[in-house]
Amino acid sequence: MKTTHVIRNLVSKALYIRKLTPDIENEINYELTRLGHISEADYEALELLMSEMDAGRIRLVPSP
Numbered sequence: 001m002k003t004t005h006v007i008r009n010l011v012s013k014a015l016y017i018r019k020l021t022p023d024i025e026n027e028i029n030y031e032l033t034r035l036g037h038i039s040e041a042d043y044e045a046l047e048l049l050m051s052e053m054d055a056g057r058i059r060l061v062p063s064p
Helices: 003-017 022-035 040-054
Strands: none
Touching: 003 022, 003 040
16 A cells, blocks of 8 residues: 555445444554655545445444
């Protein structure tokens, strides 16, 4: 996975499986912290993920 596309790839994975798992969420948070900023494309990807969750098309999976 290219470093510049990690967040977008994680969002794509969540959209594909229709779930936001704790692992995916933790990896997104780690990348945001590591980068210290968010690109326009990453922001749009996260915005899409949130809107899909709000619409009920993506399920938040709780931690075990």
